[in-house]
Amino acid sequence: MVDAAAVSPARPAGPLPCVLVTRPQPQADEWVARLQALGLPAAALPLLGIGGPGDVGAVLQAWQQLAHNAVVMFVSPSAVDRFFALRPAGLAWPPGVIAAAPGPGTGLALRQAGVPASAVLTPPEAAGQFDSEALWSVLQGRCAWPGRRALIVRGEQGRDWLADVLRQHGAQVHFVEAYRRTAPVLDAAGQALLAQALARPDGFCWLFSSSEAIGHLPALAPAASWGQARALATHPRIAETARRQGFGQVQQVTPSPQAVAQALGALPGRLHADTAATAPGRLDTP
Numbered sequence: 001m002v003d004a005a006a007v008s009p010a011r012p013a014g015p016l017p018c019v020l021v022t023r024p025q026p027q028a029d030e031w032v033a034r035l036q037a038l039g040l041p042a043a044a045l046p047l048l049g050i051g052g053p054g055d056v057g058a059v060l061q062a063w064q065q066l067a068h069n070a071v072v073m074f075v076s077p078s079a080v081d082r083f084f085a086l087r088p089a090g091l092a093w094p095p096g097v098i099a100a101a102p103g104p105g106t107g108l109a110l111r112q113a114g115v116p117a118s119a120v121l122t123p124p125e126a127a128g129q130f131d132s133e134a135l136w137s138v139l140q141g142r143c144a145w146p147g148r149r150a151l152i153v154r155g156e157q158g159r160d161w162l163a164d165v166l167r168q169h170g171a172q173v174h175f176v177e178a179y180r181r182t183a184p185v186l187d188a189a190g191q192a193l194l195a196q197a198l199a200r201p202d203g204f205c206w207l208f209s210s211s212e213a214i215g216h217l218p219a220l221a222p223a224a225s226w227g228q229a230r231a232l233a234t235h236p237r238i239a240e241t242a243r244r245q246g247f248g249q250v251q252q253v254t255p256s257p258q259a260v261a262q263a264l265g266a267l268p269g270r271l272h273a274d275t276a277a278t279a280p281g282r283l284d285t286p
Contacts, residue, residue, distance in 0.1 A: 016040055016266055017205040017230065020197060022047040022213045027077060031207075034257040039266045045193050047213035047220075049182035050078050054156065059086045062151060062176040067094035070148040070171070071121075071139065073162065074101055079153045080109035082179040093119060100139055103130025103255060130255060131235060132162040146170030156180050184216055194220060201228040205264060209234045209255065211241040218245075232263055 018041040021028045028044035035042035053059050063086070066072065074080045080101075092114075093099065099115045100122070101107040107122035121142070123134035150171045152163055155178070163173045186194060197204040198221060208214055208231055217224070226246035233239035234255040242250045253259045261267040 015203075016264055017203055018043055019232075019260065019264070020045045020193070020204055020206045022206065022208055022210070024048040024050045024078060031257065035260060038257055038261040040261050040264060043193055045186075045190055045197075047184050047216045048210060049184055050082070051180040051182050053082065053086075053177045053179055055177065056086060058176055059083060059178055060088065062153070063088055063091060066091075066151075067097060068149055069097055069151045070143050070145075071098040071100050072151045072153060073135070074099065074106050074110065075152065075154040076102075077106050077109040079155070079178050080106060080113055083153050083176075084113040086178075098139070098142060100135055102132055102135045105130075105255060129235065132159065132165075136162060136165055140169075143171075147172070149174065151176060153178050181212060184220065186220065197229075198224050201226075201230070204229070206231040206242075206247070207234075207260060208232070208238050208242055211238050214238070214241045214245050232260060 016039075019032075019035055021031045021035070021042060021044050023031060023044075024046050025044070028046050032042045032044050059082075062083075074083065093116065097119065099110050099120050101110060101120065102123070104122055104125060107120050110120045111117055121135075121138060123130055123138055145166065146169070148171050150163075150166050150173050152173065152175050154175060163175070166173050184190075197206075206229065217226075227248045229247050230249040230251075231239075231242040231247045232251050232253050233242050234253060236252060239250050239252045251263055253263045258267060
């Protein structure tokens with residue numbers, strides 16, 4: 001893994017590339033603003049759409065049964081946003097229930113949604129990799145799992161690694177679909193931005209936090225050649241997907257605006273630990 005926070009790249013002699021933030025909205029606009037504040041040109045080009053759940057009643061039922069869980073794991077900021085959008089009036093986060101998140105972005109979304117900080121559990125900022133495996137390393141010792149109930153809030157499908165591990169430790173695992181992923185629909189501005197990126201690959205850098213987002217590119221640009229394109233990816237699996245898509249340059253970075261800026265030479269030197277730890281951003285998987 002190439003960690004942008006651990007290197008000190010020289011500032012490029014030419015102009016910095018425009019970072020294409022491929023997150024769904026409104027997260028894409030949030031990240032564009034944070035990258036621009038660090039001196040990077042950035043633009044939103046969402047490659048995932050987020051829709052409401054197929055069964056609203058199931059989400060409402062999950063809220064009513066929330067206190068029965070030892071842990072509720074949210075896979076992404078989108079899971080948090082959509083789940084809390086359907087919170088029944090007057091219903092607070094129940095005491096003693098862990099709100100688990102695979103990375104700092106989802107943890108921030110939980111706190112912004114009103115979950116007490118003491119209830120939010122995420123891998124430490126120094127972990128460098130934020131996924132189910134990293135979350136399990138800090139979650140494993142928090143409960144005697146046999147017979148305990150765990151709820152996973154996600155989209156219509158997802159990776160089952162954590163659910164399988166929890167079951168192996170005796171937990172009763174349940175899922176609730178809080179949102180649905182949809183294919184992107186680019187407006188005229190988005191289509192123009194995509195055309196510019198394809199015509200001038202050296203002037204842009206793609207920022208990917210989802211393999212599924214990369215998978216939508218062939219439909220959006222079926223004749224495109226990606227050999228001259230550069231990508232930053234926030235997880236090894238996403239980086240590998242970008243390479244398989246044909247991106248000529250792929251670098252893995254930690255999911256923070258500062259790490260992205262350093263990878264592109266917009267920030268000199270090494271990040272101070274306190275700066276990295278308090279950096280805002282919601283760039284876990286969608």
